Amino acid sequence: MRYHEVIVVGGGLAGLRAAIAVNERNVSVAVLSKVHPLRSHTVAAQGGVNAPLGNHPRGHYDNWEKHAYDTIKGSDFLADQDAVIRMTREAAARILEMEHWGCPFSRTPEGKIAQRPFGGAGFPRTCYVADTTGHALLHTVYEQTVRFQQAAERKEMVLYPEWLITNLAVEGEECRGLVAMEMATGRLETFLAEAVIFATGGAGRLYGNSTNALINTGMGMAVPYWAGIPLKDMEFIQFHPTTLYGKNVLITEGARGEGGFLVNNKGERFLANYADSGKAMEVAPRDIISRNMTKEITEGRGFEGGYLHLDLRHLGREKILARLPGIREICLEFAGIDPIDEPIPVQPGQHYTMGGIDCTTECETRIKGFYAAGEAACVSVHGANRLGGNSLLETLVFGQIAGDRAAEYVQTKTQREQGKKALEETLARTEEKIKKTLNSTGKEHPSKIRDAMQDLMVKDVGIFRNGQGLKEASEGLRDLKERCRDIKINYKGRAWNQALVIALELEGSLDVAEAVVAGALAREESRGSHSRTDFSKRDDQNWLRHTLCFFTPEGPRLEYSEVRPGPFKIAERKY
């Protein structure tokens, strides 16, 4: 049994920022991550991170209130206004901190942090590092964790890379720690802790056409869901308008922010033909553009196979090389296309999970000592649709808040190192389950069931949904859970047994997928990313509320909670 005062699960931007906040208060901390922290999905974020710094010539009158309003309007008014205000008020401080820590932001002619326009934002407020902002931020924060580890004056900060968390140990209403598997050896270990922070990222890989890293299976949401914490607003799944056709590699919104055009097979900038995108055009919010692109494709104005063109040619060689070098590299390597000379074939693809582990503005959950932050959490600042550039911001702001609150909680706790027995019991149950999984003698490799789930989610729980399709999806998921009883794993060894990992995570993915479907089926309205063709209008009377989904062995159980209003008036969402 290992003991650390705080355990952070997840080594992306939210997790590492949380760990630093904990350690800054001289509380010992361990970061457990399924991959080495630098392999976390944060690294793939491209376009930038929002803060109303006003460094752009057109951004002079920007401030946190305008950033808050844009975010709330972008959320289709489902975000909690106090949470959004908390985030936008902290934004500038967090970004400046990243600069002070060494993040190599692109610069303005005055030498300040450069900013670019992004969808749904009234001012150019997206700070960027060319088109590799996530990479730069993650490496910067990881560098700082090395500095913290090398500093002698504080309690320890320890990294456990390549550990998969399988279960939480909860006693009464208090979190005692967790059980995890070291993937290199397959060995299970118990981790006793005073507080646990989950920053495990999104659940993009519930879908086949996702931009997400393959590690984003939703397991990090399933573990607390099983332990009794509800998942909130899971039906809100963001589809990014521009992913590389066929491969779904992300092509940043920054490409449109820098002036790229979306074009159909007639050579038209078709966004002009739709009321909701006619004015903002390529920098309308993601949900709107993804819907209009889907309409173009289904109405026959796409290219053969179902894609559209993102045309950057008019930006010119120099601008593409300076501002979008990563995009050019992706196009060259994965599609054999040079965007300097040719348009990029793009299609919408799953990109972000707005919902997540239900928590307060202080990242607390209903289990004492258990906190959540980042994409895994639902505070909620994104409501029904997230604005580009707000996810990196969320990880930094709420990562720090989660770390602060967890450390404070530990420092005031009087009874320590409780719950060893609960942990041992959880370990025994997990060991049992792993043995059972390894000894299963059915027919299918678990990846086949995962693939079927991903196809089903794309087909019935995608950009457009309807009651019939969602019911079919719900039944389909139940069938897939049945099929899980009949899997087969040939390799019985424990070291790097990736079939075992897929099987363990698949159970989590299927339960989280059920939460998405249950929320979507119940929500009989269209709001933000959730578009019901059978309920095409927003319905504030009945649905201006958050979905809370609780795990039960029989299936998801739904409750609802009020959206916290604030200074901004709820209005029709027009751009």
Added chain:
Amino acid sequence: MGKITLDIERYDPDKKAQFFQSFQIPWEKRDMTVLEGLFYIQENMDDSLSFRTSCRSAVCGSCAMHINGQHRLACNTLFSVLKTNKVTIRPLAHLPVQKDLCVDMSPFWEKYEKTMPYLMPGSPPPEEERIQSEGQRAEIDVVIDCIQCACCYSSCPVTLTSKDYLGPAALLKIDRFLKDSRDEAKGKRLETADSPFGVWRCHNVYNCQRSCPKKLDPPRSIVNIKRGILGKELRP
């Protein structure tokens, strides 16, 4: 589209057995990647095959391995680019193998940590950002894109013969901060690089440069560091 033969060097830690195994897989589509080939084997032929992967878009650095004579990322290596349907895959070299294509990266990370890989400014932060001109920022443009995949480390002959040699990635990291106008620990950094296991161990083989999937240039950084060291010594 025909078949591809993958010869994979494998290691079973339970039996302590190292062996080559050959798999024939269908070449499903023109733009099929080596990573997709490995998944095909794992999911359809042999679920004991282990390899690392995460982003599948060449930014996370997980899937570096030795493919047909060169260290590369499996995710952005198309079979069509290899121009043959016989592909030999081995784990990253000069690092202990854990299982199949998964190696123990800790020696690589230890060297990364030795370089003090964080900004060391000389003064407390100002209220706003530190000013860095576009020209100063352009200086670091060529050194910030490293994804720490270890392709360079594993293709360097010196990391094989000298276990303490910092290696190309760590030296590039030193140069990243040397080149940053905001960093004021240049003396300390040059001292680290001037150790018996620093820049002078480099034999100018240039394998690191050839194998870098992000097209970075560690030899250039090594030369820059050497210049810094000599410049420092020449001054009184």
